[in-house]
Amino acid sequence: MIKKYAGPLGILAFALVGGIAAAAIVPTIAGPHPDGTATTPVGQRVTPAGLQTRLGDLPLNSALSPDGKKLLVTNNGQGTQSLQLVNTANHKVDQTLKYTSPESLYMGLAWSADGTHAYASAAANSKIRTYSYSAGKLTEGPAIQLPTKNPDGLALTLFPAGLALTPDGKRLVVADQLADAVSVVDLATGTVSTTSVGHRPLSVAVSPDGRTAYVTNQGAKTVSVVNITAAAPTVTGTLEVGLHPNKSVLSRDGKTLYVANGDADSVSVVDLEAGTSSPIGLAPYKNAPIGSNPTGLALDDQGGRLFVSNSGNNDVAVISLATRTVTGVVPVGWYPTSLAFAGGSLHVTNAKGLGAGPNNGPGHPNPESTTGTAENQYSGSMIVGTLSSFAVPTGDKLQRATAQVASNNRSSTASGEVIPRRPGQASPIKHVIYIVKENRTYDQVLGSLGRGNGDPSLNLFGDESAPNFRRLSKQFTTIDNFYADAEVSANGWNWVASANSNPYAEQMWPANYSGRKAPYPSENAAPENAAQEPDNTYVWQRLAKAGVSFRNYGFFVSNTGGSFTAPDPVLDAQTDHDYHGYDLNCPDSSDTFTPLKADCGTPRVDEWTKDFTANVASGTVPSVQFVRLPNDHTQATRAGKPTPKAYVADNDFALGQLVDTVSHSKIWKDTAIFVTEDDAQNGPDHVDAHRTLALAISPYTQTGKVDSTFYSTASMVRTIGLLAGIAPLTQFDAFATPMSASFTSTPNESSYSVVRPPYDMTTVNGANAPLATEVESQNTTTEDKIDEQLYNQAIWKSVRGDKSAMPVPQHHVIGSGSVSRPGDADGDGQ
Template sequence: MKFRFRPDGRAKLAVIAAAAALVMASGSGAAATTSPGKHAGPAGDGTAVTPVGFRVTPAGRQTGLGDLPLSAVFFPDQQHLVVANAGNGPQSLQVVDTATGTVTQTITYDQPEAVFTGLAFSPDGTHLYVSGGGSDKIRVLGVSGAHLTEQASIPLTVTDSAGRQVDAYPAGLAVTPDGARLVVADQLADAATVVDLATGHASTISVGHAPYGVTLAKDGRTAYVTNRGGNTVSVLDVSTATPAVRTTVTVGTHPNQSVLDAAGRRLYVADGDSDQVSVLDTATNRVVRTLDLAPYPNAPVGSNPLGLTLSPDGRTLYVANSGNNDVAVIDVDRGQVTGLIPTGWYPASVLASAGKLFVLNAKGLGAGPNPDGPSPFLDTPESTMDPAWRAQFIGTMMVGTLSTITLTTDPGRLAGWTRQVVDNNGFALADRVRGGGNSVVPGRVGGPTPIKHVIYVVKEARTYDQMLGDLGKGNGAPELTLFGEASTPNLRALANRFVTLDNTYANAEVGTQGWSWATAANSNSYTEQTWGATPRRHTGGTMPPAATGDPAVAPNRDPAGAYLWDRLADKGISFRNYGFAVAPDPAGKLRAPDPKLDAHTDPDYVGFQPDCADSAGSFAPQGGNSCMLPRIEEWKREFAGYVAGGNLPTVQFVSLPNDFTFGNWPGKPTPPAYIGDNDWALGQLVEAVSHSKYWADTAIFVTESNAQAGADHVDAHRTTSLVVSPYTQTGKVDSTFYSTVSVLRTIELIVGIKPLTQFDAYATPMTNAFTDCPSFTPYTATKPSTSFTEVNPPPAGGGN
């Protein structure tokens, strides 16, 4: 099992390919995605299944931590480490005894206070500096043994070129070896700040986009700042309190953490969306080698390397692949990956000591059931601060973990771990179609199919049980159902008449990630690490990734070609966009920042604006917004034109967001009004298609971008999904494990494009939902009987 180098110096993972061959030979490689009874969440035996379908089997001893542990650093005594938990719930610092795995101290920060990924001890070990993220400060803690005591913080004031104050959102930081200066990456300011620790004087300089990590040279005169919003490392002179940019080095896409070798000659940079490690020669500031972390030959992206560290002897580099739930073990001298170690879900950081490896698993073992999860009838502006609400909110209920792994020189142990990772993630099958195909869904890209048109509908934030738990078939919990026949007659009729999908999961916790998964089959580290901290930001929450036009949040190797529509455009496949990733321009027209998407966007179709109605006859526009036509009326107007002209695009993207609701917010439409409005729009869309000449060759895929706003007895990620077509009009229950990326994989196979990432490559397409005996009976929508115009009274009421 040897590493093979291509002429460009990029290494291919022959060791992983060999392990994959062993797994495939044993017949266990395909079972991971299709095993009966498989569902997402913790299994109760220390293992889990992610919403993508990957198995999680962490090696070593596991310690429960806080919400989204993102970074850790050893205490000067090397017997303890401190962890920064930077999730959506109460953020915290935790001290862990490395010998016992015991958490010995927890310091909690409630909103608006915060911590983020930067952690650094002063050279004399008397102080710990912690980046304050959205609180725009550097925390300073006194150190006594292994105990931390909060001291006065260092505020960060950053101004842009126009003299306006901007959020710094400090991320990575480092202290110079003489203890005199602190170098900070100001993530939202596209800047780096050097703080004179004696005087408090701070000097800021512009660097690349969304800077993240800071690594100092051995003499402390040079700082390397990774620009996670681009593909560069800024090399700074920080020998004085006034920094200067020496040069900028191009690396892979979205560089994250970096680490310097003991001699100070090589800087290793984790390129998060290129699935590689760039190796910089610090004497010349040039990339001299690129290590490829793809798990099989020609694999699409998805390993998503994030954390990395060197062994004490400097001979081994460990890389945390957050997407693959493993740590890659690399022989530095030979430039070879020697194996993989299984971790928990989303390893974000890794530390090495003599004989041990410490891995932070940001999502631990996942969520599991949340029968007491959120309800829109209890959702008010204040509810998100309620500890009881947070206890089973998907974004805060997942417990991060620390894996303490004893290392060994036994090659058999590493080979066994590698085989386990290959089996967990289905790498043995590479990007071959799971479960094969049938006469409707091709078993290969470009295969024949009677489906010539696809309509992809994305809704917002509901769980399966909340909507269909009392359907009468499928795996539902009736006691958790909030919206019955009165507000969801079409959702129920379509699930009953076509196919009931009761084992489908949103790959995301919330919509910020969910739209990235729904359109790009991935969510990168910028999105994963920042969405939860938005309540702590002065500037408010972030937009969904695809909606911002910001390359920092566009996942995958090429931010300009990250999304499904980019692939369609590149292949000349026609498409039309209704509300995906749009925002109003000054004239009130809807525009997409992505030029490829904008060229195919209906400028009169409103995107995610809950104040605007999905269907006609619903509530009046709220808050004085100009909402144009209700969404479904605008869609029907264009659809009628396409029917008349015989030129329906191959793919349509349709956003129907109002099942998100405004909860119990005073003066807003009630949850049943929003749900009914949304259901009526969906029913009319299916009716229009099924009564048209395009019905015979169309498939309508309906899913939710996320499942954050409800309860479910299986897993908080489980959501509703529909496949509506003459070829799915069976009335059967399909309990195959599907997820958001299964929808994408099915669409890709139908229209003839390759997978976007490793995740949709792995996903089981929704073949089992289809039959080769179609029924062309059209569908007639039913208007919900719930009131569309009822509003919440002041003060907020409740009920079900």
């Protein structure tokens, strides 16, 4: 049977294979599709099996009630967090308890053995929420308060994560993620005892006899073994597992612990009596790079099969424990996070469901608006999580499901005469410059370009403030179907630099962005943020290992006494320490706004020009350059600061100057400049909230054509890798389509001349600027410490005026009903 629908850019056909929607034609744009399928920003197709239930913002964990009738789900996104009860018989949400910041939830969930009580972590609030359950409803009771000071009286944020009850129901074991500790709560007295474990503990499993807790250390590659019988818990051993373990599950007899290793793409099978561990690989094909990113685990009722949610592959792996092999995979929603198995059915929470879709409705992100951005319009909170419920297929049906996943996550081999098909092949491009800016959508800058798929009503920055970007788009190639693989900067910079964002970063950034006390999981963060080994994650590390020269201007640096240094010694060794990192007080280009602080030094593009000119003169221009131009982020309507248009114009002028300089140099003939944003969170887009700006500037792209090929951040990383001669970093850039369609084999070596934006770049916001008072209190010292929703509205109103009308919303997300059915529930094709 074939289902057809008219997509936004054409007719797409889907064949139902064993109850799973199989795309016969690749969708042309990202986001949800009307038939219940979707396309992720990286280009993967999402064809979830079974029944789909609409959940909340970023469901990260679930727990099945003892009788199997209710599934407790914790939604831990950037916006309103919630606890939900799902009826496993009819797949409907029976109850939703909402929590707005600073109130919080997190990953920890537990039921009492008799099903009359439940517990949920409230990480930002240093407490465990307690609930009584009767007549099908949860009622919140007094919370269990955790310590907020250490024994020396210093402030302490335990940030409780995973929870587990002892079988007798008397003690609750808590993984204290930010304190590198585990706590045991005596539920009768409320006494809390705490001891140190490994780095960033996440989940807890308790032995059947209630004597031992096994705590996965997500920031390491270990599991701490904790004796919980004494008055104070004591670590009695440490088990070696794979890198960055996530959730774990114990066999019924308590002899075997299974651990999902998020950045090793494996499950560790730990023999607890022998203290030994062996891995089961989850890579989708032989020699695949990292990217499956397993998160959750569940055993079937008989203990013969283990199920693993592969968040990077949007599937569930079915493992035979008799043979310890993956027998197949089943497609689910985007970014599966947890699993529960009961009564023959598997229930899978999908953190990102079917994706975002457009965010151009009322309350959409607008830099100068006087009202806040609606949660359902902000890229960081608008995505609706889903629950996929189905009977796990076997035999031929499982193999068809496996084939569907392989099709969904197919590897692209597109290439041309300029972009190599494989690393190491010849190309006329010898030099690459990779420029990353901050937080703009396609429609914000190119919506009114007059070509490409733009919406003029959403264009905020036109020829007055972004003339160079717009002119470069026309003169070279207009790339109108390019997506950021991230929702915000915190995971955006991971994608920019490593073509991946691991489970630690994905679960942490929403709490960071919403004022819920989590650390910023990107750039100069701790090693747990590295999606592979810390010395082998980032593109510059791969370049260094391959002997490819590179130079860094502002990527992953911090200001250390006026010198900009990178914690990574490999990057720091090739960093221009005089190039100013992220700091909105300092201009990107000269002769624009006056620096807002004394130590700005040389404007960014001037410092780059000085270094570049010297390298050209000495014949030492590196093969790859990383250049950060951050000022299009803006400070919205903050009084006394440049207006949004002034910031964007400063940023645009710097970009134009850089291209002008390169195009008039002797290396122009063999150079490609790639430009994009780290994410698209600060504006509306009529196609999808992830769609963003991209440029490919080279004599080989100076065609004036429109390239509507589906690209993403990973595509740009892959293209740079192919030109530099290095293999893909992860499964995502291995999968992504190289940007070869933007190139032609016939070069046009005409130079580019910079245009000075006509907007007065010295213009500052007045005290009466829209939302100036509210914006004044925001932290702009580092990226995205602000209330993005407030900023988006302020910027829109600054450009369009307080009375500007908002465009009519367009929604292509899963319907408002609680259940949809793209395929059959049990995988039998009926």
